[in-house]
């Protein structure tokens with residue numbers, strides 16, 4: 396035993412010596428390369444002095460979009476950090492974001508290597524992390540055509556409306572116990588997407604938020620977002636990847652197994668039921684495309700289909716439900732704004748039916764509320780990272796090839812140079828006469844880019860926007876709201892918890908009080 400122990404200790408020592416040797420060599424190479432590049436090009440953007448080896452990782456703090464916003468106040472809107480051995484540049488103003496995502500977008504159209512893509516997203520075989528190129532184009536084309544085109548959005552609108560009506564009925568029948576609104580919204584968003592993608596609901600109604608399968612699913616999605624949001628040391632110091640110091644990679648592998656089992660079940664169920672039923676959903680289309688090569692000769696594989704489903708269910712559920720939860724929290728906090736939204740809805744929709752998608756374009760005040768919610772609570776506060784394919788120059792600064800780009804969309808949308816009273820929830824700024832009257836949030840105006848911009852802009856922007864608008868309009872129209880235990884409005888906690896998506900630190904627990912004709916809540 397003792398001999399064995401000594402052998403293991405010797406092996407460990409060797410591993411550490413090799414590890415440190417690699418780190419020392421990497422530091423040397425890094426410094427030599429830095430010296431050479433700084434001699435032949437402009438300076439790197441300013442930023443805090445990095446620590447040895449870890450670089451600026453300690454500067455990220457517990458809530459990175461907050462820490463990075465604070466650094467931008469000191470060093471300016473274009474910062475350079477060194478995270479481990481990786482150059483990272485952070486854009487924190489509209490004009491800097493425009494340089495990266497418009498002027499130089501072609502150079503920043505892939506995502507940097509990371510453990511999440513490798514261990515969760517089927518080793519980059521999905522749409523979100525696929526390198527820019529023919530396979531990415533194929534996946535993007537399939538989803539644009541079959542899921543997000545105007546025709547597909549219209550074709551499936553009755554399914555979304557049915558799921559939202561189901562949510563309203565559940566809320567109306569909730570007893571005196573407060574409901575966890577975020578959980579119910581998540582069930583609704585997932586079921587609406589499930590019906591479009593798979594031709595069926597994924598969960599039971601989630602009555603009162605107690606469907607254990609729904610709880611498990613939501614927790615898996617949140618875990619994906621939390622893990623994908625962690626700055627994993629192995630992504631920045633490759634020689635330490637195998638040690639998995641934070642245990643992140645192990646958690647990712649475990650989560651991947653659970654998700655893969657969930658998706659495999661769905662596909663198997665689908666194959667079995669499609670023998671007896673005619674399906675008209677995205678999964679059937681994807682399965683039928685498996686044997687048909689596209690213009691570039693690429694065919695879809697089983698793994699790519701699972702990876703696409705994983706993308707849609709993770710990127711498309713929690714983002715919409717948590718944004719709606721923030722919107723309702725803001726409306727509850729501002730009774731005057733809620734009253735204006737309700738007044739508009741009563742005029743356009745009346746009190747005898749539910750909101751329909753075709754009503755949405757006739758609700759300018761509601762639209763402004765949604766824009767203001769996306770401004771203050773963008774669901775991916777640091778967007779999704781991009782990588783520089785080649786070195787380039789932005790505003791006279793050298794951006795080295797291979798740099799990771801982070802766009803702090805959260806900080807940009809609160810920049811006091813662009814926004815009057817940036818922390819105030821004020822939908823009027825987006826209305827005629829307001830100082831941002833013509834601003835849209837679809838990636839054209841860089842002061843507010845919750846869906847990103849450029850080639851890799853959110854693929855599901857139309858669906859995400861439509862879902863948040865429909866849900867918020869319906870909830871504001873159908874109910875008056877009270878906080879759990881009659882909690883004072885000033886006491887409502889609006890703190891953020893950090894993950895890749897912006898969750899509320901505390902869930903919104905509320906009592907919905909029906910305000911429409913009773914038959915609206917009972918019709919099927």
Ligand code: HEM
Pocket residue numbers: 522523524535706707708710711712714715718773774775778779780845846847848849850851852853854855856858859860863
């Ligand atoms: C509240 C709603 C949503 C927000 C705020 C949001 C935000 C974002 C952001 C910031 C990006 C990165 C864009 C960039 O790199 O510039 C993104 C990418 C993406 N989103 Fe969304 N999203 C939302 C809803 C959805 C929905 C409903 C789906 C699908 C069902 C979806 C699917 C995707 C996909 C597939 C990508 C990767 C696109 C690519 O790399 O080509 N998102 N989203």
